[in-house]
Amino acid sequence: MKLKIENCMNCDKQFTKKAGSRQVYCCEDCNFDYIGWTVDPVSDCWIWNGSFRKDGYSTFRSTGAYRYMCKRHHGNPPNGKNLAMHSCDNIKCVNPNHLSWGSHLDNSNDKIQKNRHVYGEDSKRSKLTNDQVIEIKVILQNKTYDKLSSIAEYYNVSAETISCIKNK
Secondary structure (H helix, E strand, O other): OOEEEEEOOOOOOEEEEEOOOOOOOOOHHHHHHHHOEEEOOOOOOEEEOOEEOOOOOEEEOOEOHHHHHHHHHHOOOOOOOOEEEEOOOOOOEOOHHHEEEEOHHHHHHHHHHOOOOOOHHHOOOOOOOHHHHHHHHHHHHHOOOOOHHHHHHHHOOOHHHHHHHHHO
16 A cells, blocks of 8 residues: 655644545544635624535534534533534534534523524424414313314324414
8 A cells, every 4th residue: 555645634644544545634633624615794603605405504524514513622522412502593603712512402492592493383393383383272272172182183283283382
């Protein structure tokens, strides 16, 4: 196997690579930094210059660029806190000062606290409109049904959904 000495495109440090390899950086950090980011002077967000997933989150290699930056500056995620959270709420941001590790509960609480949580028919996962929920509440209040399952079948939802509406 032939080895070749190259200079890193980012830091100009010499590194050894296999002949024929397309490697142009001495390490992942140099690759990340070379792709880089653009600083938004208003928010101080570092907007990733690389690629993005369909949902708008940044990508770097096989992970999120924001996640890579969080790990690089804050270390490995602690047990139970494996989400890289954005305090700025900008999913394209890789500023390590805007990133921290958190749990799913931390992330949900953050969304609720910042009024970003989607409720009711505004949710992509909603099967009922707000008007349908009101109709169901009227049916439940007037007791004009045999079983919860009959209401559920009519609205094409589960009996558990009807029970949740009943108990709210």
